[in-house]
Amino acid sequence: MPAAPGALFKTLADPTRRAIFERLCRDGEQTVWMLTEESGVSQPAVSKHLGILRLAGLVRERRRGRETHYSARPQGLRPLVDWMTLYGAFWRDRFDRLEDLLKRMDQ
Amino acid sequence: MNEHAIATRSIVVERLIPHPPEKIWRALTEASLIEQWLMKNDFAPRLGVRFTFRAKPMGDWDGVVHCEVIAFDPPRRLVYSWRGGSARNPGYGSALDSTVEWTLTPEPGGTRVRMEHSGFGPQNAPAYDAMSGGWPRVLERLEQASATLGDN
Numbered sequence: 001m002p003a004a005p006g007a008l009f010k011t012l013a014d015p016t017r018r019a020i021f022e023r024l025c026r027d028g029e030q031t032v033w034m035l036t037e038e039s040g041v042s043q044p045a046v047s048k049h050l051g052i053l054r055l056a057g058l059v060r061e062r063r064r065g066r067e068t069h070y071s072a073r074p075q076g077l078r079p080l081v082d083w084m085t086l087y088g089a090f091w092r093d094r095f096d097r098l099e100d101l102l103k104r105m106d107q
Numbered sequence: 108m109n110e111h112a113i114a115t116r117s118i119v120v121e122r123l124i125p126h127p128p129e130k131i132w133r134a135l136t137e138a139s140l141i142e143q144w145l146m147k148n149d150f151a152p153r154l155g156v157r158f159t160f161r162a163k164p165m166g167d168w169d170g171v172v173h174c175e176v177i178a179f180d181p182p183r184r185l186v187y188s189w190r191g192g193s194a195r196n197p198g199y200g201s202a203l204d205s206t207v208e209w210t211l212t213p214e215p216g217g218t219r220v221r222m223e224h225s226g227f228g229p230q231n232a233p234a235y236d237a238m239s240g241g242w243p244r245v246l247e248r249l250e251q252a253s254a255t256l257g258d259n
Contacts, residue, residue, distance in 0.1 A: 091120045091222060097144035101134055102126045
């Protein structure tokens with residue numbers, strides 16, 4: 001389920017959560033314990049962040065024995081590319097202003 | 108990382124504008140006219156000239172867009188580089204190393220104006236965050252500013 005860009009940014013706006021996601025992208029699959037060691041927050045906090053990342057489609061989990069392994073889903077970032085439509089809106093607005101200016105230049 | 112999903116991309120805006128190319132060229136290449144529809148600038152109409160646009164500063168970015176005229180072929184084609192922002196900015200004002208290309212093609216009834224802004228990379232994605240909140244306000248302010256220009 002793809003998350004909306006707004007939801008993705010909200011998810012990644014938290015620095016601890018972003019750091020966890022970046023670490024999974026960089027280092028591959030990790031257990032919650034491995035992530036807790038470096039995160040500087042408690043294990044329940046890390047678990048909560050992982051749950052939020054998973055809901056946003058940025059992380060997937062895999063159970064192996066008694067342990068859950070987490071890995072990044074970078075393709076979950078795809079909806080962010082849509083931010084370009086907003087930059088497109090900037091240029092369309094400037095085209096409108098350019099046309100207004102051209103009309104005024106006639107006078 | 109999945110590089111294919113977030114590869115370098117460009118924005119294209121194309122419009123048929125009911126004015127001759129020579130006149131549109133003036134609006135694209137005279138500093139005082141550029142300022143009225145785009146941004147404060149010190150553009151000079153020569154190939155190879157370096158100039159700047161002045162945007163709102165953000166973080167450790169001073170709001171200056173550094174540009175260089177790469178192609179100057181009146182009244183048909185104008186290309187300039189568009190570099191600004193800072194790698195340390197998480198949102199609006201993140202580093203942008205891009206190119207803006209204007210192409211004017213005469214057509215019955217006016218001129219086809221095509222603008223391609225290319226070179227957006229994955230590093231620019233965070234710009235969305237600040238823009239989605241701040242952009243409508245910026246546009247609103249610009250609309251007010253352009254309204255005060257009146258019919259001069």
